Amino acid sequence: MRPELGGGARQPQPLHPGRPAPSDxxxxxxxxxxxxxxxxxxxxxxxxxxxxxxxxxxxxxxxxxxxxxxxxxxxxxxxxxxxxxxxxxxxxxxxxxxVGVVFQEDASFPWLTVRDNIGFGLKRAGFRGAEAAERVRHAIDFMGLNDFADAYPSQLSGGMRQRVCIARTLVMRPxxxxxxxxxxxxxxxxxxxxxxxxxxxxxxxxxxxxxxxxxxxxxxxxxxxxxxxxxxxxxxxxxxxxxxxxxxxxxxxxxxxxxxxxxxxxxxxxxxxxxxxxxxxxxxx
Structure with a gap:
């Protein structure tokens, strides 16, 4: 019988060996x-x-x-x-x-370029100048969006728009x-x-x-x-x-x-x- 959590029940064991999980x-x-x-x-x-x-x-x-x-x-x-x-x-x-959150819905701003979409949260948080620009540049490069940095969401596929949304979250370094x-x-x-x-x-x-x-x-x-x-x-x-x-x-x-x-x-x-x-x-x- 499969064990359940709660009431002191034993947690299920790994299906095959793997790396030990951190304890904290x-x-x-x-x-x-x-x-x-x-x-x-x-x-x-x-x-x-x-x-x-x-x-x-x-x-x-x-x-x-x-x-x-x-x-x-x-x-x-x-x-x-x-x-x-x-x-x-x-x-x-x-x-x-x-803490950073990414939802299912396309949350990119259609009037902003990829670069400005990714930097939107940084700007609201008060990041300016070289640090903000470098964070955005790194996120664009890491997400493989270099060729689309100045494109608008309407010019991107659904997968690429979701990359933009994820990058906008991760650029905040949650x-x-x-x-x-x-x-x-x-x-x-x-x-x-x-x-x-x-x-x-x-x-x-x-x-x-x-x-x-x-x-x-x-x-x-x-x-x-x-x-x-x-x-x-x-x-x-x-x-x-x-x-x-x-x-x-x-x-x-x-x-x-x-x-x-x-x-x-x-x-x-x-x-x-x-x-x-x-x-x-x-x-x-």
């Missing part, structure tokens, strides 16, 4: 819940420790509270109950310094990067290529990354650990350690363990969906 917690959620009004219990209680420098993904049924969890962790909304800390400091409805389905609107091939780019950025920056995704293969490829959430109110019912090395790429999709991980995730989600459907039938009877 970078962000911690303890007993976090989110209730909208007095009716919709969207999230929790949730307990989670994000390890410094890890890549953590979250999968779960639609409407289970994945994006709600990201919002409260980012400080975009306050939890109804429980505590959140980032680098030891309380997070409660205010975005802390050192220590915790939160990604809410950033590749959801892209085709499968582009998503795989963007996944490789994201892994390269993660290794280069040393940041802790949390990714929300519906794609099990994306979670399996990118992550050190994957949290599987229940139906609403969302809570973690399993956390899977992938055991991948830090220098992984999309080539790991050919590893037999990759299929084992995606199967394990699907089995957990399928079981959760069947339980939710059975509950709905009982309540409707």
């Amino acid at each position: 917690a970078h962000a911690v959620l303890t007993g976090v819940t989110r209730v909208f009004g007095s009716v919709v219990h969207a999230l929790g209680p949730v307990d989670l420790e994000l390890r410094r420098g890890e890549f953590f993904s979250i999968v779960g049924p639609s409407g289970c509270g994945k994006s709600t969890l990201l919002d409260v962790l980012a400080g975009l909304s306050a939890p109804s109950d429980g505590t959140i800390t980032f680098e030891g400091k309380r997070v409660n409805g205010t975005v802390p310094d050192g 220590r915790l990067v939160l990604l809410d389905e950033p590749f959801g609107a892209l085709d499968q091939q582009t998503r795989l290529l963007m996944g490789d780019e994201l892994l390269r950025l993660w290794r280069a920056s040393g940041a802790t990354v949390l990714l929300i995704t519906h794609a099990l293969d994306e979670a399996a490829m990118l992550s050190d650990r994957i949290g599987v959430m229940s139906s609403r109110p969302g809570r973690f019912i399993e956390i899977v350690e992938t055991g991948w090395s830090r220098d992984r790429t999309s080539a790991i999709a050919a590893d037999p363990a990759f299929g084992a991980i995606t199967t394990r995730l699907w089995d957990t989600l399928r079981g959760e969906s069947m339980k939710a459907m059975a509950s709905q039938r009982r309540n409707g009877a």
Whole structure:
């Protein structure tokens, strides 16, 4: 029987050996819940420790509270109950310094060039002159956008516009990067290529990354650990350690363990969906 988190249960073991995970917690959620009004219990209680420098993904049924969890962790909304800390400091409805967020929607400004889009956050934060220019130049080069620095978003593909949005976040040098389905609107091939780019950025920056995704293969490829959430109110019912090395790429999709991980995730989600459907039938009877 698959172990579950909570109540002193044992965490699942890695499917194959990998690098040891760092032990220090970078962000911690303890007993976090989110209730909208007095009716919709969207999230929790949730307990989670994000390890410094890890890549953590979250999968779960639609409407289970994945994006709600990201919002409260980012400080975009306050939890109804429980505590959140980032680098030891309380997070409660205010975005802390050192946290960057990338959403699924194209958030580039159509009236600004790629260069000005990437530098927008720096300008608002008061960065000027040589330092700002060098940060933007480095981001443009690192993201492979040199030939499009003076282009406008309408002249770019969807994948390239998302690179601009990611670069605009990373140029601020966040220590915790939160990604809410950033590749959801892209085709499968582009998503795989963007996944490789994201892994390269993660290794280069040393940041802790949390990714929300519906794609099990994306979670399996990118992550050190994957949290599987229940139906609403969302809570973690399993956390899977992938055991991948830090220098992984999309080539790991050919590893037999990759299929084992995606199967394990699907089995957990399928079981959760069947339980939710059975509950709905009982309540409707």
